[in-house]
Amino acid sequence: MDYSNNYSTTSYGAQGGATGGGFMPGSQSETPSGGKRSYGKDTLRPVTIKQLVDAHHPHPDAEYFMIDGAETTQVTFVGQIRNISTQTTNITYKLDDGTGIIEVKVWIDAETFADPSHPGNEKPKPVEQGYARVWGRLKAFNNKRHVGANIIRPIQDFNEIQYHLLEATAVHLHFTRGPPEALQQAKAGGANGQMGGMQQGNGAYAGSKADASGIRPxxxxxxxxxxxxxxxxxxxxxxxxxxxxxxxxxxxxxxxxxxxxxxxxxxxxxxxxxxxxxxxxxxxxx
Incomplete structure (x- = not known):
């Protein structure tokens, strides 16, 4: 699996036509060059809320965030809804996934919201204390972070919570340790303890105990x-x-x-x- 350019391993069941959360390279037209980055480079990455809280801008004028040293645009995560606040123009959900808490804002389509018979209102709605999956973009306003959501939907299969955390972990390890193939080669190195070129300088394990246990220095x-x-x-x-x-x-x-x-x-x-x-x-x- 190559997570470095896009993320497309799992189908998350995001339905909603043009408002779907899975933005892959080339899925949107590029904006003219003028200082702003191209949305044609958007990727979708599974994350934890702690990763969103710890994400940083690579430079002051950047419109995107960096997680594990990789450019991150569209994200998806799962959490429990602690609070729902309905405003005139948006609904704000406060989500908690056990690693942190963040607000998720969904802008209201006034026409859809006012028409109970609209097909969009027939779908299951997220509720307080229930679990939901979010697709959207991390944003910062007045030094406070939130996720501007394209879609938020309730979790119906609770196995989704576990496999999301496993996917987020797999992607995190890819960016921090390298692809699985490199780790397998490092283990196959045996006594020399080399990490397949992933570590700089002296990559040997510190002693035979570390070699046997597989614990890195x-x-x-x-x-x-x-x-x-x-x-x-x-x-x-x-x-x-x-x-x-x-x-x-x-x-x-x-x-x-x-x-x-x-x-x-x-x-x-x-x-x-x-x-x-x-x-x-x-x-x-x-």
Missing amino acids: LPAGASRAARGVYQTIKESPQTHEGLHMSDIATRSGMDVGEVLKGGDELQSLGMIYTTVDDSTWAILDV
């Missing part, structure tokens, strides 16, 4: 806090749920603030992941 530029957190998780007895940050602080002698800073760095590097809550981490093996 930290990048050379990792901070002291990140190294302390990573080493503590790696060497401490634990269940499959990992270690809570307060436990890491006790075992390592670090203060909680330093542990939290190190944990955030490790998550951004794709070295650890959260388990039972946002403060409990485990090492993400190769």
Whole structure:
């Protein structure tokens, strides 16, 4: 699967004609050159809300965001609706997917909204505390982020929640570690521990224990806090749920603030992941 140019693995069931959420390269006409980017380069990427919150502009004038170092335009995600607010021109949904909370705005078609017999009003509607899938574009206004949605629809098969998170994880790993083929080649390298050219400098695993377990070494530029957190998780007895940050602080002698800073760095590097809550981490093996 090649996620670098577009994302088209799963059919999400977005129906709505021209307002559908799956925008692929060439699906829209390009705008004249004049500083604005071409919408013909749009892609559709599955994400978590935390990724949307952490996304950044590559430069001050950019109209798009970067996630995992890759340009991101159209996104899709799944979450539970915590609140619905109906305004004159739009409906605002507040969605929570367990990694964060973000507002989703859907603009109202006045003609459709006012006509109960319109076919568009016969479709199932998202409800508070229910789950929904969103297709849209991440936007920022007055330093507050929201998603301008093309479509939002209620989740009817709850398996969709799980496979969405798996797809978002697969794409995240693709951009942070490289394609699966490179990882397979790295494992096949055995004793030399090379990461198929994905790591710069000395890519060998640090010792035979790391070779056997498949745990990657930290990048050379990792901070002291990140190294302390990573080493503590790696060497401490634990269940499959990992270690809570307060436990890491006790075992390592670090203060909680330093542990939290190190944990955030490790998550951004794709070295650890959260388990039972946002403060409990485990090492993400190769």
